[in-house]
Amino acid sequence: MNLTFKIITNRNQNRTTTMTIQIKGLYMSTCARRGFTVAEELGVAYELVPVDFAKGEHKSPEYREKYQPFGQIPVLIDGDFQVFESRAISRYIADAHGKADNTLYPKDAKKRALVEQWISVEQSHFNCVDAIVGQLLFAPMFGGQPNQQIVADNDVKFKTTMAILDKHLSTHKYFAGEDFTLADVVYLPYTDYLLKTKEYSNSLDNYPNFKAWWERCSSRPSWQKNSLLFFFVSRSGSRCIIDARGKYMLVIKPRVKILIVDDCDVTIIFLA
Amino acid sequence: MNLTFKIITNRNQNRTTTMTIQIKGLYMSTCARRGFTVAEELGVAYELVPVDFAKGEHKSPEYREKYQPFGQIPVLIDGDFQVFESRAISRYIADAHGKADNTLYPKDAKKRALVEQWISVEQSHFNCVDAIVGQLLFAPMFGGQPNQQIVADNDVKFKTTMAILDKHLSTHKYFAGEDFTLADVVYLPYTDYLLKTKEYSNSLDNYPNFKAWWERCSSRPSWQKNSLLFFFVSRSGSRCIIDARGKYMLVIKPRVKILIVDDCDVTIIFLA
Missing domain, CATH: 1.20.1050.10 (Glutathione S-transferase Yfyf (Class Pi); Chain A, domain 2)
Structure with a gap:
């Protein structure tokens, strides 16, 4: 038996700035969500660069060498600048890209x-x-x-x-x-x-x-905007997680097929 | 038998500013030492306001209400402003009292x-x-x-x-x-x-x-300047700790008599 779910999530809204920072991580990541929230509050454009958790990409020597020595997400990339640790990322977004009089991270x-x-x-x-x-x-x-x-x-x-x-x-x-x-x-x-x-x-x-x-x-x-998290378990025990944007998902056990129509339109098929 | 130790510690050096902040804590406190080090680096005058650990002052309802709800040290007092958590204190000293071009906590x-x-x-x-x-x-x-x-x-x-x-x-x-x-x-x-x-x-x-x-x-x-810590145990098991300045000490078990001649001259007598 196949169980099919279809999720339609919202497209990104227009941003008030044209600067785009990248956040390597997952939409569902507790720590990455701090950065997304700060960017949303300040109207700073950003994009998610997914890290393949299911394949352990974040634990690979390449990832540790290039992005984060502890093998964790998120990592912020702003041109040729990188910083990790979610609280440092949050402060950086506000200091570097927030308006001078923003109250989110006051200068006083x-x-x-x-x-x-x-x-x-x-x-x-x-x-x-x-x-x-x-x-x-x-x-x-x-x-x-x-x-x-x-x-x-x-x-x-x-x-x-x-x-x-x-x-x-x-x-x-x-x-x-x-x-x-x-x-x-x-x-x-x-x-x-x-x-x-x-x-x-x-x-x-x-x-x-x-x-x-x-x-x-x-x-x-x-x-x-980043508060939704869908967690599915099929009757056969297959599991997957879909984040709010439908852009990245984590298949925890096999026998799940996920179709991404575009950035916002996802179909999940549990293969019985 | 009495064992007697005499410790002569240095008086405070002249400061490069006349502003004095207060740090409630102990010289030996791991977290308070962060604040002292930052103040020393930036030439910001400060004074220690001792908290009586031995009597559990930091755990009293009055202390929690007035200074630190978690019953911890240190707490920074700057006129009518207060802040706790040592990393927040360290940042504050640098932001509020450090020179604009200080490299300790860069503005860039x-x-x-x-x-x-x-x-x-x-x-x-x-x-x-x-x-x-x-x-x-x-x-x-x-x-x-x-x-x-x-x-x-x-x-x-x-x-x-x-x-x-x-x-x-x-x-x-x-x-x-x-x-x-x-x-x-x-x-x-x-x-x-x-x-x-x-x-x-x-x-x-x-x-x-x-x-x-x-x-x-x-x-x-x-x-x-804040790296010394003296820990004494007498043969009878009495214990005391004297911090680098000799200004505050912690008598862990009784039968220790401590004489403070002034802020810098301390005699410890273990009472046998």
Whole structure:
């Protein structure tokens, strides 16, 4: 039996600038999504250069030598300039291509310091969410079993961290104050995927201020444009993931045939 | 039997600016040392406002409410402005008080992006060293036992990370190129303490480029000024730590009497 899905995704919108940066990665990549969101917020044109995860392209010696020594995505390419690490990429897009008065990554030293403070908190404290998502979402996606001990250990840190973030957001519209900034962007991808796990799908109910912040941020067009992720499992166990743009997909087990009509029109056929 | 040590440390040097920022913390704090080093590099006057670790001041509700919700040090205070997280503090000192043409945290977007890239690598990958130091240095200091499983787990990440950093430093004098930058500063404190552990005291011998980088950086006056740490254990088991300035000390077990003659002249008496 064949199961067929057809997905129509939106074409890229017109951009407000003609400069095009490239981001090597995947649309579904948590870290790459930070860069896409920043570019969307600032009206900076960009294109995705897909990395073939299924074939382990990012772990190849060539990729490590040329793009990223740790074998990770994303990598930003801007002419003859390259930079990796998603937070560095996000800052670079804003500094190099954002308008001088953009509030996403303010130039004023004090305002910027508060943005940096909360970016750093995300990397040092909110990384418990990365660990939970890795076990509960990504491990099953790739056919593995979640390590429940890792989930339990990180859940302790999650509760402590969320209580502090929720209190902060009770008196701040966004992490660094009244404006949506890079400090908000960095928290979005893992929060999104956390809510896609069965176990944590309602986890924000205990943190109403964080939940309100999430709803404010995740409704922004910049985020909506890269917020879709389709994950299919056929009855025979074949799996594939299609990202929001339908431009790149990951076939986790064979017996899936994917037809790309153009950049936006995808047909998935599970071969029984 | 009494054991007596007398430590004479240097008074603060004259500063090149009259602006004084305050850093709440300890001279021995790995994270606070980043801020001190940046201030020293840029000639920014600063003073330490000690936090009483022994009494758990940093974990008190008052401290969390007023200074740092996670109960950590350091916190920078600049007039009526405050910021926490050591990397954010370091960036702020450079942005707000560094000369416009300082190379420590360059304003050029591409140069800065590479600094940010390696700062982020430190936080995401080099944090294995934080974990090892926590077990092998800090746990025994506070009378605990190292968790060898944590050490072993992080040693795997350490070897992978160090091989990549060593290769990078084979063609780069400093992390972000030819200049000493914030990207170098962030790696210093935990590298220093790693080398103070018995198990890793020779660990850089396998990474000659990293070792040469360490020798280049750690010989800088900005680092030398906060690189001393005295740790005393008496025969009866009393313990204390005196930082480089002799301004603040941590008595880990009682039966230690510490006399401060002034900011720089300290006598320690272990009471038998």
